[in-house]
Amino acid sequence: MSNSDFNRPKCRIIVDAMGGDFAPLNAIQGAIDALNENPDFELYLVGKEDKIDEIIKTQKLKFNRSDIINATQVIDMAEAPTTALKSKPDSSIIVGSKLVKEGKADAFVSAGNTGAVMAAATLIMGRIAGVGRPTIGSFIPNLSGISTLYDVGASVDSKPRHLLEYAIMGSIFVKEIYGIENPKVAVLSVGEEETKGNELVFAAAELLKKTNLNFIGNVEGRDILKGTAHVVVCDGFVGNVLLKFGEGFLTFLKTKLKDYAGKSFFNMLKLGLIKSSLKNILKDFDYQEYGGVPLLGVNGICIIGHGSSTAKAIKNMVLRAKEMYDKNLVSKIEYSLKNYSNLS
Amino acid sequence: MSNSDFNRPKCRIIVDAMGGDFAPLNAIQGAIDALNENPDFELYLVGKEDKIDEIIKTQKLKFNRSDIINATQVIDMAEAPTTALKSKPDSSIIVGSKLVKEGKADAFVSAGNTGAVMAAATLIMGRIAGVGRPTIGSFIPNLSGISTLYDVGASVDSKPRHLLEYAIMGSIFVKEIYGIENPKVAVLSVGEEETKGNELVFAAAELLKKTNLNFIGNVEGRDILKGTAHVVVCDGFVGNVLLKFGEGFLTFLKTKLKDYAGKSFFNMLKLGLIKSSLKNILKDFDYQEYGGVPLLGVNGICIIGHGSSTAKAIKNMVLRAKEMYDKNLVSKIEYSLKNYSNLS
Known part of the structure; x- marks a missing residue:
């Protein structure tokens, strides 16, 4: 039960059964796993009824037929979001978002087409009052604790005010979800000195100085993995490029290790000895492990997963949505942004 | 001897003996190592004469005393570049740059304060005609060949014309130094589609389409490590953040592996078995291995090294400077830029 509101009704979460490269199997399996792990919420599956039915039957899952919401269309992973939203009004993504907008559900969870979700x-649920741009953050593993990076993809050409919003929303998320009091906030730049950066960095830093946030100044690319700050903010273009570069780095390492193992039997043996440990070290970087990322700033809870989400990732996304509801994150963001409406 | 100009005089390279965290030892040792490996150039050492003398004596190196150029001041690694340049006119960095400007040398190599170099x-040697902004590129290891990223630190808030210049200069560098004919050029963006990106990406892509460069469109952060393009261009802010993030990634991995080894004797043994292979895999990412990076676009050859440059890195930097001279890179850049003076 919520730590902030003992009388709130149960959280109602809609999972996009059609979202992800391995949908509907992984989405349905993961959603039901979440319910089995913590039955203290209401789960709805949105998507093609017959497909959902089929998975529930073949996988011998327990789920109320009445909690399936039929949506006859599916937005493909590679479809252009804007055209897809227009041409597929009865898609799981639109139907799910609308139910949150209409107050019939509290959260929408999808591993579908990221841009479309x-x-x-953003368009259907709308933005929280005071939010210019919703943001997607990413959890970045580091040596000493928690780092999150905002924005990693929701918007390019962010303005200084947007970075301020990312910092406010990120601070609330990190405090409420990771339990970090007074999280350290920094602007990503090319040097720690105040004089280093671009126009966006300078202006965002000026705004952040005027807040009650725990603003520690600029950090560099390498600091993100050191955990110098809990919340690092940057333009969505920069964050997205960075995140994908990190993913590419992992692929590079894995491929190189595989090449090495393939070179000789002895190499394979050596690598086999350390494989589980390496996996463990790299695990922190694996999207699947911590599920999806919330789209902060929309007027409702929305969690977006990686296209290749496993059932485990979906399960974690659903439980995260529940936690965000229990902690009343949307209201907290709205309340906090009101204090800074004069800054822009 | 040059493949393009059989009658050019020998290349004259000035090495900043005071540059780097381990100067003057590493700088002097590395420079003289380069001369021993390839005596077909003239080497000068600039810096505090007595300090240089001392290293030559204690290390029992062979070097002509007359090829030492005295500079009485040293710009520290952490000094603010602009004030340092004003207050230290007799520093090795300024004296070295001036000698290139005055035509008394062809190249200046330094592992000193990057911003100051x-x-x-830029200020002393000046820019090549047609260059709005000089650029520092970085070699990025990848799975299939050569990738270079421009700009990684010379300038923030790059304009579309600057990205075009980076692409032209980068293509020439990759062709001449790595022998890649018609190198593939791409703009770093948040998606491969033409419609994805920010204002800078859109405008730069429009310019690049009008050139004879082998422009393949946009690539994402993960593509850099795949080797999708030979020359990837981006705003200097983005490139710098990315490069430092990559460095941070390596530190993260190394620290995690060390932690793992420290946990038990068996872990240490397991890791010991694979240590050299891991080193080999990560070697590609090590700044030291391929020396420094050229500052392209200045009217002369300038190679800038990492502060923690080893003697080997300095040696490689000197040999790279010689190669750039032999291949006549500055003239080739000037010639190529003339063809695109109408694009902006």
């Missing part, structure tokens, strides 16, 4: 949530 | 080279 972002656009649908 | 960049600023001194």
Whole structure:
């Protein structure tokens, strides 16, 4: 039960059964796993009824037929979001977002087409008052604790005011979800000195100085993995490029290790000895492990997963949505942004 | 001897003996190592004469005393470049850059204060006609060949014309130094589609389409490590953040592996078995291995090294400077830029 509101009704979460490269199997399996792990919420599956039925039957899952919401269309992973949203009004993504907008559900969870989910949530649920741009953050593993990076993809050409919003929303998320009091906030730049950066960095830093946030100044690219700050903010273009570069780095390492193992039997043996440990070290970087990322700033809870989400990732996304509801994150963001409406 | 100009005089390279965290030892040792490996150039050492003398004596190196150029001041690694350049006119960095400007040398190599070297080279040597902004590129290891990323630190808030210049200069560098004919050029963006990106990406892509460069469109952060393009261009802010993030990634991995080894004797043994292979895999990412990076676009050859450059890194930097001279890179850049003076 919520730590902030003992009388709130149960959280109602809609999972996009059609979202992700391995949908509907992983989405349905993961959602039901979440319910089995913590039955203290209401789960709805949105998507093609017959497909959902089929998975529930073949996988011998327990789920109320009445909690399936039929949506006859599916937005493909590679479809252009804007055209897809127009041409597929009865898609799981639009139907799910609308139910949150109409107050019939509290959260929408999808591993579907990221751009389409972002656009649908933003356009349909709308933005929290005071939010210019919703943001997707990413958890970045580091040596000493928690780092999150905002924005990693929701918007390019961010303005200084947007970075301020990312910092406010990120601070609330990190405090409420990771339990970090007074999280350290920094602006990503090319040097720690105040004089180093670009126009966006300078202006965002000026705004952040005027807040009650725990603003520690600028950090560099390498600091993100050191955990110098809990919340690092940057333009969505920069964050997205960075995140994908990190993913590319992992692929590079894995491929190189595989090449090495393939070179000789002895190499394979050596690598086999350390494989589980390496996996453990790299695990922190694996999207699947911590599920999806919330789209902060929309007027409702929306969690977006990686296209290749496993059932485990979906499960974690659903439980995260529940936690965000229990902690009343949307209201807290709205309340906090009101204090800074004069800054822009 | 040059493949393009059989009658050019020998290349004259000035090495900043005071540059780097381990100067003057590493700088002097590395420079003289380069001369021993390839005596077909003239080497000068600039810096505090007595300090240079001392290293030559204690290390029992062979070097002509007359090829030492005295400079009485040293710009520290952490000094603010602009003030340092003003207050230390007799520093090795300024004296070295001036000698290139005056035509008394062809190249200046330094592992000193990066900002100061960049600023001194740009202000003193001047820019090649047609260059709005000099650029520092970085070699990025990848799975299939050569990738270079421009700009990684010379300038923030790059304009579309600057990205075009980076692409032209980068293509020439990759062709001449790595022998890649018609190198593939791409703009770093948040998606491969033409419609994805920010204002800078859109405008730069429009310019690049009008050139004879082998422009393949946009690539994402993960593509850099795949080797999708030979020359990837981006705003200097983005490139710098990315490069430092990559460095941070390596530190993260190394620290995690060390932690793992420290946990038990068996872990240490397991890791010991694979240590050299891991080193080999990560070697590609090590700044030291391929020396420094050229500052392209200045009217002369300038190679800037990492502060923690080893003697080997300095040696490689000197040999790279010689190669750039032999291949006549500055003239080739000037010639190529003339063809695109109408694009902006």
